[in-house]
Amino acid sequence: MAKRSTTPSRAVLAGVLLLVACVLALAGPGVAARLRSTVHWALAPLGDAGMYLTTAVKSRAVDRPDLTAGQAAELVAENRRLRGMVTTQREWLRRIHGQLQGGRQAFDRVFSRAYGPDADVPVRLVPARVVAGDSMPYGWSRLVQAGDRDGVEADMLATQRLLLTDRQKQLPDNLAALSGAALVGRVVETGAFTARLQLVTDEAFASRAHIGRVIDPQHPRQVQMRARMVPLTARINYPVEAYVRGDGRGQLVCEPLAASHNVQPGDILQTRGDEAMLPAAVVIGRVTDVSNDPEHPGMVLVRVEPLADLSALREVYLVVPRISRPGERKGS
Amino acid sequence: MRWVPFIIVAYLAAVLQASLGRILVIERLGFGPIGPDVMAMVAIFVALWVRSGAEVIVAVWTLGMLVDLTTGSGVGVTTVVGPMTIAYSAAAGLLLRIREGLFRERALPQMIVAALFVVLAHTIWALLQAMLGRGAVSFATFGRTMLQIVASAVYTAILMPLMHTLLSAVRGLLFNAPPNGRRRGRSVRPGI
Numbered sequence: 001m002a003k004r005s006t007t008p009s010r011a012v013l014a015g016v017l018l019l020v021a022c023v024l025a026l027a028g029p030g031v032a033a034r035l036r037s038t039v040h041w042a043l044a045p046l047g048d049a050g051m052y053l054t055t056a057v058k059s060r061a062v063d064r065p066d067l068t069a070g071q072a073a074e075l076v077a078e079n080r081r082l083r084g085m086v087t088t089q090r091e092w093l094r095r096i097h098g099q100l101q102g103g104r105q106a107f108d109r110v111f112s113r114a115y116g117p118d119a120d121v122p123v124r125l126v127p128a129r130v131v132a133g134d135s136m137p138y139g140w141s142r143l144v145q146a147g148d149r150d151g152v153e154a155d156m157l158a159t160q161r162l163l164l165t166d167r168q169k170q171l172p173d174n175l176a177a178l179s180g181a182a183l184v185g186r187v188v189e190t191g192a193f194t195a196r197l198q199l200v201t202d203e204a205f206a207s208r209a210h211i212g213r214v215i216d217p218q219h220p221r222q223v224q225m226r227a228r229m230v231p232l233t234a235r236i237n238y239p240v241e242a243y244v245r246g247d248g249r250g251q252l253v254c255e256p257l258a259a260s261h262n263v264q265p266g267d268i269l270q271t272r273g274d275e276a277m278l279p280a281a282v283v284i285g286r287v288t289d290v291s292n293d294p295e296h297p298g299m300v301l302v303r304v305e306p307l308a309d310l311s312a313l314r315e316v317y318l319v320v321p322r323i324s325r326p327g328e329r330k331g332s
Numbered sequence: 333m334r335w336v337p338f339i340i341v342a343y344l345a346a347v348l349q350a351s352l353g354r355i356l357v358i359e360r361l362g363f364g365p366i367g368p369d370v371m372a373m374v375a376i377f378v379a380l381w382v383r384s385g386a387e388v389i390v391a392v393w394t395l396g397m398l399v400d401l402t403t404g405s406g407v408g409v410t411t412v413v414g415p416m417t418i419a420y421s422a423a424a425g426l427l428l429r430i431r432e433g434l435f436r437e438r439a440l441p442q443m444i445v446a447a448l449f450v451v452l453a454h455t456i457w458a459l460l461q462a463m464l465g466r467g468a469v470s471f472a473t474f475g476r477t478m479l480q481i482v483a484s485a486v487y488t489a490i491l492m493p494l495m496h497t498l499l500s501a502v503r504g505l506l507f508n509a510p511p512n513g514r515r516r517g518r519s520v521r522p523g524i
Contacts, residue, residue: 010385017393018421024400025414029466032400032413039401043347050351057355132350132402136416136457137357137367138480139405143350189404196404203473204405248473249364311359 037147037191040132044145044194047132051314055130059312122279122322126150127161128195130314140202140246142185144316147193151320156187157271157278158197160308161315182307183271183284184316195318199310200284203248208275209284210239211254211302212268213261224260232262244269244284244304252285252306256299263290269304278319283307333387337505338378339394345374346398356487363476366483371395372450373488373495375420379427380436380445382507388424396420407461407469407477415460419453426452439493446492450485 024031067075128146146152162181186205189196198205213221213232222229225236240263243255257263265287273281289303349370357367375392382388396417403411427449434441458477462469499506 010389013386014389014421014425017389018418021393021396021414021417021421023414025412025418025460025464027412027414028464029412032411035413036401036404042343043350043402046344046347047351050347051354053352054354132347133354133357134405135346135349135371135399135402136369136406136454137365137484138407138458138477139403139411140365141405143404198405202405248476249362250359311354311357 033189036196037189037194040143040191040194040196043143044131047143048129048145051130051132054133055312055314059309061311124151124320124322125159125317126152126320128152128158128316128318130197130316131194138248140199140205140248140310141188142197142199142313144195144197144318145193146318147191147195149192150318152187152190152195152318153320154187154190155277156321157183157319158185158187158316159282159319160184160313161317181283183278183282184306184308184310184313187318197316199246199313200252200306201246201248201250201310203246205252206243206245208272209242209244209254209269210272210281211242211257211261211263211287212239212270213237213263214266214268216266221262221264223262224258242269242302247303250306250310251288252304254302254304256293256296257302259292259298259300263287263300263302265290277321279321333382333384333391334506334508337502338391341499341502341506342371342374342391342395342398345370345395346402349399350402356491358487361483363479363483366480366487368488368491369450369454369484370495371399372420372453373446373492374499375424376427376442376446376449376492377496377499378506379424380431380434380442381503385428388428389421392420392424393417407458407465407474411461412464415457415464416453418460419456422456423449423453439496442492442496443489447485447489450488451481454481454484 024035126146128144128150130142131145132143134141144158160182183200185197185199185202186207187195188198200207213223215232215234215237221232223232223236224230230236240257240261242257244252245255247253252269254269267287269284269287271278271280271282271284273279285304285306287302288305291301293299293301353367353370357365359365375395378391378395379388382391396419397413399416399420400411400413403416405411427445434445436442455478458474458481462474
């Protein structure tokens with residue numbers, strides 16, 4: 001009698017494996033997140049080197065105007081002049097404000113909150129490095145090397161980490177100033193050592209935000225104030241409320257806004273500054289296009305280009321709030 | 333099939349696709365980013381050259397699972413683990429049926445197979461993610477994703493001959509014995 005083979009047939013094997021895959025798929029995103037976080041650590045060591053090269057190449061691929069030494073010197077001089085004007089204006093504002101309100105102490109507190117070091121903002125900034133992207137090219141997310149053990153949790157926000165320097169030589173240690181310059185995304189999954197960032201351009205990213213309208217004396221604009229159009233001035237330049245989401249194509253789009261706000265290209269999209277996850281106004285991007293909404297007369301569609309170069313994103317700050325979040329018990 | 337070298341190659345391919353391979357991703361297109369699917373290329377190579385169908389299915393299932401575990405975004409708000417495993421397995425199953433009629437050493441058949449494999453696998457993945465992932469997916473979004481899939485399939489097809497050449501260099505490391513041409517059926521085991 002012929003001995004029966006114990007090797008499973010191709011059909012049986014395929015059936016069992018497909019069954020496992022189906023069970024995992026039906027288990028849902030929660031189980032998927034836990035499974036991913038258990039293997040992400042394996043990507044980090046080699047992925048870090050790969051992302052170093054990737055971000056180096058991508059950052060060179062961005063179109064930047066080539067400056068001559070003369071142009072650079074002119075820009076530096078203009079920058080210095082503008083900075084001086086800003087300082088003068090700030091001083092003037094401070095004086096006027098103090099005179100009007102008589103509350104210099106209150107003003108200093110607000111001023112310090114706006115321009116002071118991060119100690120004034122109740123958050124802890126966790127530095128992290130991007131070590132991998134997605135396997136599939138269709139989404140916008142990144143894996144960063146900081147996780148539960150650093151206090152990082154889902155829904156926390158992330159900013160770009162920039163090195164600010166005007167020196168052309170390599171900087172010695174302890175001289176560099178690091179700045180969280182722009183919002184880049186939100187944490188959606190965390191493991192012990194890694195976390196997954198959903199970038200602001202991902203279709204699933206959505207957030208409330210403010211649009212700050214830039215006042216340009218060369219191009220004055222009219223906005224609606226109590227049923228009449230008036231020129232936009234600093235006194236009435238209140239931030240425009242917006243609900244913004246990623247478009248999956250490298251930009252963000254705002255839910256239709258009233259045309260009477262007269263938002264224009266060049267205006268700044270920033271976080272609200274009053275949210276528990278990020279209690280400071282951080283720039284997200286710059287308005288690049290404003291067009292009439294064909295479905296809603298009197299409304300406009302606003303497109304925003306992220307300020308950070310997300311394709312070359314390498315270093316980020318994860319923002320860990322120091323104050324308890326809504327619905328969270330103290331000490332939990 | 334030698335499984336330890338295969339696992340190492342699969343791991344390296346997964347890391348390559350998620351990190352260094354991002355250099356090849358084109359993000360500034362009107363319909364969204366596109367990029368080559370390195371894991372699909374490895375899956376096609378395995379499906380073309382490994383004689384045992386059962387081994388092909390296990391290998392391709394592993395590659396699909398690695399893609400699922402290293403992808404956190406895409407169609408839908410949050411993606412689930414499993415759809416690419418199913419998609420790769422289905423596409424490889426189809427390839428197993430037609431591989432005997434292919435000139436697998438030639439570049440053109442490799443490119444055509446790569447394009448069809450990616451279109452089929454990624455479409456199944458997108459459909460399953462849209463159904464099982466968290467969040468609603470509009471028809472416009474799905475249509476745009478299909479454009480990305482077709483463009484990525486063309487991109488993968490262009491790079492497939494190069495990847496095939498690279499993997500051919502380590503074929504002796506991956507397979508127990510040189511594959512036996514166009515012969516079909518299970519390998520003969522001594523004593524059975």
